[in-house]
Amino acid sequence: MYLFTSEVVSAGHPDKCADIIADTIVDTLLIADKDSRVASEVFVAGNKVVIGGEVKSKHKLSKADYENIVKQSLAKIGYDGKSSFTKEQCLHPDDLEVLVFLREQSPDINQGVDQKSGEIGAGDQGIMFGFASNEAAEFMPAAISYARMLCDKVYEYAKAHPNELGVDIKTQVTIDYESKENFENCKPKSIHTIVISAPCVENMAIDKLRALINKLILETNLPKELFDPNKTRILINPTGKYVNHSSLHDSGLTGRKLIVDSFGGYSPIGGGAQSSKDYTKVDRSGLYAARWLAKNIVAAGLAKKCVVQLSYAIGVAEPTSVSVDCMGTNTRLDDNFLSDFVIKSFALTPNWIKNKFELDKPRAGHFLYADVAARGQVGQKDYPWERLDAIELFKGL
The missing domain is CATH 3.30.300.10 (GMP Synthetase; Chain A, domain 3)
Structure with a gap:
């Protein structure tokens, strides 16, 4: 065996919630003023969302605007208060408190970025x-490609069935290349292990959850030449039931999922x-x-x-x-x-x-x-x- 593993998290993971809120701010400002300059950070802990950093834009946002951006972003992710999880188990929008600590971007940066010639200097070193x-159709490494496929499948089901699953999901795929030579030459041979962790409502038995997730795995259309459900090791919620989730139980911060966001390591x-x-x-x-x-x-x-x-x-x-x-x-x-x-x-x-x-x-x-x-x-x-x-x-x- 020669194994390589990548993991993926869903939009409902607290780190991704922070990224999505931050980029919704970027979208809002650039759509209103394409010359906006934004470098904000978001921290999500418990029911509190902290926004800090620098902004320069003709489009001014109020504290109420930022609160709306946070609530709408989280609702789109799946934290809309309509799930069957209690306020102790999962983040609910009614309980949110938004703190905003944004200031004007430094003129020391502006003088190098927005140049008189019309050129744009790099905003940072x-x-x-x-x-x-060439391992997968997306021209991405196999492990992260298939981990994403699985994560997307489970996340879509969770959003459509909030009475069963929560949206704070992780997937992981291990590819067996059989040899270092095959690894170096982009020749994956099989999907060796799949790990999926997804929150379920309190009254769902662990066996029912595992059967449900296993069914979703089989429906994901993983490549048949790599995935044999009778041979691939499949681990679903390996610690047992996972009910408590979201930023109430795991804080989130922008920029903390760089490997997930890029090429899976x-x-x-x-x-x-x-x-x-x-x-x-x-x-x-x-x-x-x-x-x-x-x-x-x-x-x-x-x-x-x-x-x-x-x-x-x-x-x-x-x-x-x-x-x-x-x-x-x-x-x-x-x-x-x-x-x-x-x-x-x-x-x-x-x-x-x-x-x-x-x-x-x-x-x-x-x-x-x-x-x-x-x-x-x-x-x-x-x-x-x-x-x-x-x-x-x-x-x-």
Whole structure:
């Protein structure tokens, strides 16, 4: 055996609740003023939600506006007070207390970001990594792809059946590659273990819960060549019944699910979180650009997997470094050539990335940052930075 594991959490996990609230603030401000600058953090503990950080926008939000954003975000997630869980077992919107500690963004940052030339300087220094692999249809590693599929299935059921399940869900998938060589060459052989933890109402027996979740696993359409329900080890609520959940029993904070949001631990990740930040913050926009490049390189057949690293200096538009690493899986062009080509062909400034993916225009039918926070920053085919619109360019090299 050669095993690799990734985990995923649902939108109802307290850390994800914090991310979603923060990105709903980003959406609200950018939709009203596309030049808004946002760097807020959200902390959820018990029935209290604390919002802090910096904001610069022509669109002003009141304390009541922030309270509405919090309540509407949590209601959309599934904490709407309509479940069969008591106020002691699960967060209810009537009990919420929202504290707001937001201030104006520092002019020291503004002077470097919003430049007179119209260019946008990087909103911070930092490193970002984008990754892609041919292991799954999404050009993502197998473990996180299937953990997401399972999490989505159970979460959708929980939202539709609040009299049975809660929305604070975790899934985990272990892939067996059988050998290190297969791992390095993106050849998963089987799903070795599935772990799912989901809260259930107090009167549901553990055996009934496990039967229900097992049925949902079988309905998830995991690839038959990898998943054999008679061989895969399946662990459902391994500690037993799990009733108490939400921020009442586990606090949440923005930026604490970076591995879940990205590549499941399969590749390096950057130094900062994406949620809560506007598009000038390269922790966010740099990841999207690097993922887009890596995905198009792999989809063009130039490698089985690829890591693209970008780095930036605060206030400087051009990246300070760009590198491509196909981890020895190149098919015909080496990493030096690909790195040089990317540097010469794509500006990769915050302004270029913003325009390429319309990051200043979140909207229904395009993307919303709150939805990205809920579903993962990469790997969802409807995101603009997941488009395979540079394949022909890379194939022509």
